[in-house]
Amino acid sequence: MLPEDQLDQEPDLVAYRLPDTPDMPIVPAPVQRTWWDAAPLRYAYRCLPLLMANQNGWWILNDNTFTVRWNGGASTSALSVRYTDGEADRRQAMSHFGHGILTFHVPYLFRTPPGWNLLVRGPANLPKDGAHPLEGLVETDWAVATFTMNWKITRPDADIVFEAGEPLLMLLPQRRGELERFHPAHAPISRMPDAGDHRAWHDSRMAFAHEMLAADPSVAADMWQRHYMRGTHPAAAEPFPAHQRRLLLRDFTVPPPSGTPGEEEAAR
Incomplete structure (x- = not known):
C-alpha cells in the first residue's frame, strides 16, 4: 500500500x-x-x-x-x-x-x-x-x-x-x-441498492430490441441507445460525474542534453 x-x-x-x-x-x-x-x-x-x-x-x-x-x-x-x-x-x-x-x-x-x-x-x-x-x-x-x-x-x-x-x-x-484489497462476494440482484435502475435499463433494452426488429434494415443499422456511451441510463437524466469516454495518456518526454545547467545542479 x-x-x-x-x-x-x-x-x-x-x-x-x-x-x-x-x-x-x-x-x-x-x-x-x-x-x-x-x-x-x-x-x-x-x-x-x-x-x-x-x-x-x-x-x-x-x-x-x-x-x-x-x-x-x-x-x-x-x-x-x-x-x-x-x-x-x-x-x-x-x-x-x-x-x-x-x-x-x-x-x-x-x-x-x-x-x-x-x-x-x-x-x-x-x-x-x-x-x-x-x-x-x-x-x-x-x-x-x-x-x-x-x-x-x-x-x-x-x-x-x-x-x-x-x-x-x-x-x-x-x-x-x-487487487488483493478487494473482498469478492456473490449476492442476488434484489439486494443491489439501485436494482430498480437495472430493471429500468433492462426493460428499455428489450423494448429497443423489438423496435429494431420491426424497423427497416436501413434504419435499424443506425439505431443505437448510447446510454453507456453517454454515461447515463433510463432512470438518470444527467451523466455520471466521473464518466470517461477517452483516455489522454501523456507522451514520453525527452530529457535535456547531458551537462545542461539543470542537470548539473541536480547532480550536486
Whole structure:
C-alpha cells in the first residue's frame, strides 16, 4: 500500500534507454484499430469498454520488419527469425526459450514510483494470426534487470510477419497490492441498492430490441441507445460525474542534453 501523502501525486514512469540498442518508440496506445475500420459500419467503435481498453497503456513499437517461422519443435533452433534488412546486429527478436516462443529484448529499463508494478502484455484488441502475446507483471520500482516480451507462435510451418511500426507490447502501471484489497462476494440482484435502475435499463433494452426488429434494415443499422456511451441510463437524466469516454495518456518526454545547467545542479 502507498502512504496517504502519495495517493494524490502524479507518478513518474521513466524509460531508461540502454546503450547501443535500436530505436523502438514508446507511444500512447491509440483508440483506432484497423480491423475495426474494415468491419461493416465500424460497429466496434460503438462499444465504449472496448474503446477504453484500446487506449489503456503505452505501446512499444517494432523497429524493423521481420518474419518468424516455427517448425513445431521444442528446441531453440526450431524457430527462425529473418529480418528484411538483414542487419543481424540490430536483432531484438530471437528464439531463446524454445517451444515456439519468440522473445523480444526490450531496450529500456523502466522505473516506477515505490509501490507501482508494470503490467507487460500484448496490445489490447489487436489479434495477430499465428502468434499470441504472453503477459508479465514486473516490480519496476526496484528491479535492476530488464525484462523481455514473449510471444507464443501458434501456427507451425507458417511465415508470421511482424511489420516495422507494429506494436509489440503494451505497458500498464498497477499499484502493488491493489487487487488483493478487494473482498469478492456473490449476492442476488434484489439486494443491489439501485436494482430498480437495472430493471429500468433492462426493460428499455428489450423494448429497443423489438423496435429494431420491426424497423427497416436501413434504419435499424443506425439505431443505437448510447446510454453507456453517454454515461447515463433510463432512470438518470444527467451523466455520471466521473464518466470517461477517452483516455489522454501523456507522451514520453525527452530529457535535456547531458551537462545542461539543470542537470548539473541536480547532480550536486
